[in-house]
Amino acid sequence: MTPASLLATETPKKGSGFNFLTYPLALGILLIAISNLMRIALTLKSAGTADYNLASISAVFAIGLFYDLVNALYFVLPLMLMGWLTPGWLAIKPGYKWLANGLLFLLTFVLLLDAVSEWIFWDEFESRFNFIAVDYLVYTNEVLGNIRQSYPVEIIIIFLLILTILLTWMLTTIIAKHPFQPFSFWKRSVVTGIYSGVLIAAYFFVDNKVRQFSSNNYVNELAGNGMYELFAAYRNNELDYNQFYSTVSDQKAFVDIHALIKTRESHFVDQDPFSIRRDIVNLGPELRKNVVLISVESLSAEFLGSFGNTQRITPFLDSLAGESLLFTNLYATGTRTVRGLEALSIGTPPTPGQSIVRRPHNEELFSMGTVFKRKGYQTRFIYGGYGYFDNMGYFFGHNDYRVVDRNAISKEEIDFENIWGVADENLFELAMREIENGTQAGKPIFTQIMTTSNHRPYTYPDGRIDIPSHTSREGAVKYTDYAIGQFIKKASQKPWFKNTLFLIVADHCASSAGKTDLPVDRYKIPLIAYAPGFVKPGIMPRLMSQIDLGPTILGLLHFSYRSQFFGYDIFKLEAGRERAFISTYQSLGYIKHDSLVILKPQRVNGTFLPNFKDGSLRPVTSNKRLVEEAIAWYQSASFQFKKGLMKK
Known part of the structure; x- marks a missing residue:
């Protein structure tokens, strides 16, 4: 028929x-x-x-x-x-x-x-x-x-x-x-x-x-x-926090958040009750080092031998970790690249619904690019795909970064590409060229590089590693490890290398699904800080959020600056104040000590004791103080963006 x-x-x-x-x-x-x-x-x-x-x-x-x-x-x-x-x-x-x-x-x-x-x-x-x-x-x-x-x-x-x-x-x-x-x-x-x-x-x-x-x-x-x-x-692609989640008065939320973000090296600069502007004062001469921040696609901590993996799929990063400061208790704020980029650039807890990277009215925000630009740095966001994807190009281009993407690479310079972008080794060749040009101009450079190869379909150039292309996530992880290794080795031969701080961190984990809504083990990511002669090798085991990376970098450089970040400099934070944020587009998690508070739509809250190894959750009696802290962080961040108070 x-x-x-x-x-x-x-x-x-x-x-x-x-x-x-x-x-x-x-x-x-x-x-x-x-x-x-x-x-x-x-x-x-x-x-x-x-x-x-x-x-x-x-x-x-x-x-x-x-x-x-x-x-x-x-x-x-x-x-x-x-x-x-x-x-x-x-x-x-x-x-x-x-x-x-x-x-x-x-x-x-x-x-x-x-x-x-x-x-x-x-x-x-x-x-x-x-x-x-x-x-x-x-x-x-x-x-x-x-x-x-x-x-x-x-x-x-x-x-x-x-x-x-x-x-x-x-x-x-x-x-x-x-x-x-x-x-x-x-x-x-x-x-x-x-x-x-x-x-x-x-x-x-x-x-x-x-x-x-x-x-x-x-x-x-x-x-x-x-x-x-x-x-x-x-x-429900965008959720208004005040409409769907547990709240306190805005005045109380900001009284609480002022107490939560106040640190010894900072003081607030105005009387606006809804402002979090404060001057950060770091002692000692400012170190005008180049900063290269590599945000790696889907690099779960569990992929690294440094975190117990036995597959040997990150041989270079594991070797580099021994020469670096390895942060072992860092949590991604979300499950998408844009959520990681949001945390690393503007240092805010995740707001429900879309990442700020994807939202309207996200221009002229206070960002890491803002701080470095005010310090006389050149700033770059370098991406191996096309910047229009996920609105990344627009977001970074309107928030004090110069965007360099796939359009800056000629066909002759590409060894391999898939739908997401060029192979990571070609991305790092582009980054090397940008850093070279920047340092030759006589100004230090802050560069954030976003990789793409560790993403389905897991394809990459043949002959680089011992796992064939297009076979597995593990192969893509190992190829990205190889590409980062080639980049660092080539950089070590450059005159600007000795004056450069390298940071390697994930945007999010490879998978965030689990038996629970927010399985904490699916949010742990690695952070490697590498700068021979400057950063002493060792282990940093303190609980840390992805939004803390920016202030911590600026603290390492002894920068004094006016901040609008929600994050902490982990080296100056008093013991016991550590916390982390994890989220989906609806569920908002707040980790502190051994507890996890989850805020959900319909004003549903819960307090749990999480198993940090397998992600399971055991409900416990609600901890009022921790719930109010969680509300203060999330409500104030949502209020700040909605009212335009994140703008510089």
């Missing part, structure tokens, strides 16, 4: 046809069947880590069915509208059959494509679609290119088209056997009105919180419906 004959099935005679609800019902049943098959597949895929039991599995499929039904209400809307507006006499015409079967074919293909996309997304993030998927819809070139380079897309599409033809043939064959029941326009309107009422009620009264019934995050994700989660993420 050809597609043409499929779409033009024999026109049924009166008494052997269908009614206007048959197509929506058939599509809805198909959606529920595919969704449950996908739920079964994902359950089996994650069986080794999810720790299921009979009760949780039963709840997964019961709640999952509820979300499948809600999703079906949305998904069958085109067929419902077509049936409502089509008179009975027209519904038995061949033209209508072509249109109805064609629309059924298209929607069936969308269902199958969504199922495959869910599998791919789960493979990367171990979750249903979320706001990351919404972001990816914006950057279709990079995302589709990444998928094409990672999976046999053409074969998958052909398979889906064949399966769609078979399913559509099966459905249309079944539909043709149903007795024809012509509905008057009034009756069709009544039925459609009831459907619309249920749909509107679902829109306003159903959200994705129903599935969050367990302390096991895998179970909660499985209970969802991927397509519905994508819709929910689109609706």
